Amino acid sequence: MNINALRAFVIKEFHHILRDRQTLTILLLMPLVQVVLFGFALRSDVRDIRLAVVDPMPDHATMDLRARFVGSARFRIVEVFKTPDAIEPLFRRGSADVALVFEPGFANDLESTEPAHLLVAIDASDPNTGTTYLNYTRAVIQAYQSELNARSNQVRIATQTRMRFNPTLESVNLFVPGLIALVLVLVSALMTAISLSREKERGTMEVLLVSPLRPQQIIVGKVLPYLVLAFANVLTALLAAWAIFHVPFRGSIALLLSESILYTLVSLALGVLVAARTSSQRAAMLTALLATMLPSALLSGMIFPVASMPGWLQPVTNIVPAKWFIVIARGIMLKGVGLAILWRETLILSAMALLLLAAAMRSFKPRLD
Amino acid sequence: MIPETAEHAIDARDLTRRFGSFVAVDHITFDVRTGEVFGFLGANGAGKTTAIKMLVGLLAPSDGEAKVAGFDIHTQRDQIRRSIGYMSQRFSLYADLTVRENFTLYGGIYGLTDAQIRERTTTLLDTLNLASSGDELVGRLPLGWKQKLAFSVALLHEPKIVFLDEPTGGVDPITRRQFWELIYAAAARGTTVFVTTHYMDEAEYCDRISIMVDGRIAALGTPAELKERFGADSVDDVFVRLARGAKKGEAA
Numbered sequence: 001m002n003i004n005a006l007r008a009f010v011i012k013e014f015h016h017i018l019r020d021r022q023t024l025t026i027l028l029l030m031p032l033v034q035v036v037l038f039g040f041a042l043r044s045d046v047r048d049i050r051l052a053v054v055d056p057m058p059d060h061a062t063m064d065l066r067a068r069f070v071g072s073a074r075f076r077i078v079e080v081f082k083t084p085d086a087i088e089p090l091f092r093r094g095s096a097d098v099a100l101v102f103e104p105g106f107a108n109d110l111e112s113t114e115p116a117h118l119l120v121a122i123d124a125s126d127p128n129t130g131t132t133y134l135n136y137t138r139a140v141i142q143a144y145q146s147e148l149n150a151r152s153n154q155v156r157i158a159t160q161t162r163m164r165f166n167p168t169l170e171s172v173n174l175f176v177p178g179l180i181a182l183v184l185v186l187v188s189a190l191m192t193a194i195s196l197s198r199e200k201e202r203g204t205m206e207v208l209l210v211s212p213l214r215p216q217q218i219i220v221g222k223v224l225p226y227l228v229l230a231f232a233n234v235l236t237a238l239l240a241a242w243a244i245f246h247v248p249f250r251g252s253i254a255l256l257l258s259e260s261i262l263y264t265l266v267s268l269a270l271g272v273l274v275a276a277r278t279s280s281q282r283a284a285m286l287t288a289l290l291a292t293m294l295p296s297a298l299l300s301g302m303i304f305p306v307a308s309m310p311g312w313l314q315p316v317t318n319i320v321p322a323k324w325f326i327v328i329a330r331g332i333m334l335k336g337v338g339l340a341i342l343w344r345e346t347l348i349l350s351a352m353a354l355l356l357l358a359a360a361m362r363s364f365k366p367r368l369d
Numbered sequence: 370m371i372p373e374t375a376e377h378a379i380d381a382r383d384l385t386r387r388f389g390s391f392v393a394v395d396h397i398t399f400d401v402r403t404g405e406v407f408g409f410l411g412a413n414g415a416g417k418t419t420a421i422k423m424l425v426g427l428l429a430p431s432d433g434e435a436k437v438a439g440f441d442i443h444t445q446r447d448q449i450r451r452s453i454g455y456m457s458q459r460f461s462l463y464a465d466l467t468v469r470e471n472f473t474l475y476g477g478i479y480g481l482t483d484a485q486i487r488e489r490t491t492t493l494l495d496t497l498n499l500a501s502s503g504d505e506l507v508g509r510l511p512l513g514w515k516q517k518l519a520f521s522v523a524l525l526h527e528p529k530i531v532f533l534d535e536p537t538g539g540v541d542p543i544t545r546r547q548f549w550e551l552i553y554a555a556a557a558r559g560t561t562v563f564v565t566t567h568y569m570d571e572a573e574y575c576d577r578i579s580i581m582v583d584g585r586i587a588a589l590g591t592p593a594e595l596k597e598r599f600g601a602d603s604v605d606d607v608f609v610r611l612a613r614g615a616k617k618g619e620a621a
Contacts, residue, residue, distance in 0.1 A: 008477020012466065019465040019506075203459025210425045210455040211478045212447065 005213055009221035016195065017225055027191070027229060031183045031237035038175045039245050046132050051075045052096040054084045061107035061116075068144050069100070074136050087121060097123050098133050110148065173248065176241040177329030178302025180234055181322040182293070184260065185267045187230050189292040190285065192271030196222055197284035200275070215364050223268045230264040231257070250336030256329060259342075262349050263325040267292065269356035270321075276363035296322035324348050378403045378438060378530050378561035379424065385432035386419050393419040395584035396433065401530075401563055401577075406556050408575030409565040410604075412612050416584040417565040418458060421534050424563070425455050438529045451479070454523035454531040458538065462519050464508030468499065471507055471522060479526035486525075493521045496554075513544030520551055524560065531555065533564040537571065549574050569605035578604065580611055587611045 017024060051069055055062050069075040078096055081087070090096045101119035103109070109116035120137050122130050199205040208218055234257065241247040270292055278284040297303065299313075300322035306314055317323050324345040331337045331345075339346060379401035386394040394416040401407040411417045422428035424437055426446045435442045438452035462471045469490060476486035494500045497517055507515060516536060523531050533552075537545045549571065556562050564575070572578050572592060579589040588595055588611060592604050599607045 002480055005478045005480060008474050011477075012463065012470070012474045015466050015470055016463070203457050204461050204463060206427060206457045206459075207455060207461040208478075209427055210450060210453070210457075211475070212450045212480065213478050 002212070002217070006217050006221055009213065009217060010224050013195075013221055013225040017229065027187055028232065028236070030186065031179070031233045032240045034179050034183060035176065035237055035240040036244060038179055039241070046136070047074055049075050049133055049136060050078045050095065050097045052078055052087060052090050052099040053080045054082070054087060054099065054101040055080055056082050056102065057104040057106075059105075059107040061110050062102045065102075065141070065144050066100075068140050072136070072140050075140070084119075091121070091123055098137055100137070173245075173334055174330065175302070176237065176245075176247050177326045177333060178297075178300060178322070179241075180237045180260065180329060181263065181300060181302065181325045182296050183233050183237055184230050184264050184325075185270075185292045185296045185322060187233055188226055188264050188267035189271035189274065190288045191229075192222055192226055192268050193274040193278075193284040193288040194281055195226075196272060196275035197278055197281045200279065201281050216361055219272055219361060219364055223265075223272070226268060226271075227261065227264055230267075231261065234260045247333065249333055251332035252338060255338060256332045259325065259328050259332070259346065259349070262346070262353055263321060265353045266321045266349060266356055269353065269360045272360035273356065273363055276360065276365075295320045299323065300326050302326055321349060321352050324352075377401065377436070378405075379407075379435065379563065381420075381424070381433070381435040383433035384420065384423060384430055384435050386416075386423055386428060387431045392584050394423070397581070397584075397586050399579055399586055399589055401561060403529075403561055404556060404559055405576040406552060406562040406564065406574065408572045408578035409563060409581070410567065410569070410572055410578055410608065411565070411581030412567065415581040417581055418534055420581070421532055421563070421565060425453060425532055426450065451526075452529045454526065454528035456519050456523040456531070456533045456536050458534040460515060460519060462507045462515060462522060465506060467504050467506055468494070468510075468518060469503045471518070472525060475522045475525055481526060489525055493525070496551075497521060513540050513547075516540055516544070517548060517551060520548065524555055528560065530561040530563060533562065535565055535567070537566065537568060545571070569603065569608050572604040572608075580608055582611050582614070 053066055055066070066077065066080075070077060075098070079086075079090070084101050087096070087099045087101070091099070099119075099121040101121065103117045106116050106118070118141065120134070120141075122133050122137070196205075199208065209215075213221075238249070238256075242249060271288060274288045274291060275284050278287050299306075299309075299317045299320045301317070302322065306317050306323065309317070328342050328345045328349070331342050335341075377400045379399075381400070382398050383396040384394060384398070385392065385396050397416075397420060409417055409421070419428065423430045424435060424442065426442065426449055430442065437449045440446075440448040440452065442449065463474070466474065472490040472493070473486055476489070481489070490503070491500075494503055497514075499514065499518070502510065502514075507518065510518070520531075520533070520536060523533070537548050540548065545568070552562050552564065552574075564571075566572065575592065577589070577591050578595065579586045580595075581587065588598070588607065590598070595604065595607050596602065599610055601607045601610065
């Protein structure tokens, strides 16, 4: 390969990217904006749950439990009533999310061998959020009960249920790896597809193909600058996640960055493939969006768990590169595991990268037959 | 069997290109002598661009043979690429790069050293009276200047043959005249010029011309020869007479 020719070509590509200030700004800010938006908007954990309390005969135990709810920082008591009748209108108006209904003599019941009855009513108009409310409520009650049990025996509160919620697992932590996957596929696949098909559309590709530049050099030249840009995006996303949402970083940064490069290569190859198969910028853009963005967002497990998809759809997710990258990134960031655990996913991504790059090179013909 | 063609820049024998059942270029045979300005004429859709694309290696011929700069278009495409310059029908410079950056890019692609690129850029910009515009974005320049620049870029690596596919499309008459002066200057330096056009006045400037009708070469010779043969006053008349019998004509 003629290195000077490649160098000249790569410099040209950087000029294209740097000259288009608007696109560049958007591309550079995208990870930041996405992390912030997704981080705040798309979290499945909830804060500031509005709690209504029905306490017909307040005693030390009910006051104690109420204080626990307030102290959990997730709940805010909006009103306290004497009778349960007031609850229904409150829910209808949507001014409460959860209602806690004590029976008279709650403290006495706790001290006797009888179970102390407690009714928890949830606004479950959104089932997902409702489940989350329920889980938080149960967590507070259970913590209270366990504490009492540590002091005396046989305390029972009748709402006792098993907790499925892991209080330390914040949803933003789960989103960040998916976001990186999304941003990378957007920058890499979409931008390469657009930039390559633009050369085809404007006719500059013909001149390049007539020149001594090899098709491989054209592809490498196109891909290299976006690899740099994508790398900058990964750093921005990680920095934003760490600085704004305090997302933990337990594993090796070097490993995560290497895996990001691997995943970027897969996305870039997809972009080249799309550009090779489409004849206009617009078609390339739409195809890239459809073929890369949507599956990466919807079929990767980023937002919707693969396990809750219909049976026939689950195997389909295996061909979505983002799925494997997200497993890897979550493993490294949240669990702190390394290649010893993630070798299988890494191998799959490597195979995808090789296969797609080979296909991209093949489909990119020096002659326009 | 193609004869050794040391004196010929291009030698085409029965060159053919089919798209399905449509024959775009139908067994054309011609040669272009080294150092001449060869006009490749024809109506829109007559097959000019298809023929040029086969010669520069953008399109595989369905049939036939051709040698460009002495190299076989089937087997020696790499050598051909280094020997030719190409200015496509569409504007081929990058509008978002400056004049100088475009020169640097193509110089680099053709393997010139940085010093060569600097030197030739300066010379070419002086020739074009564009020395003060070297750092301007190409997209901001008027069309005529852009076309002249694109031509200069195609000549940057000093190719033996330069292919110009309708280089003066949409350009005003004065700039067209200036463009042809550039073509003559290149020919004077020994570059073979293969130029397609459908401006018949431009045909008069060529050493020899061929006129394509319906994918075939209907006539080939010097402008004077053709006018005499067809008893016409101008190449335009010759062309109209030939094109009148065309099946496709201006259809494409």
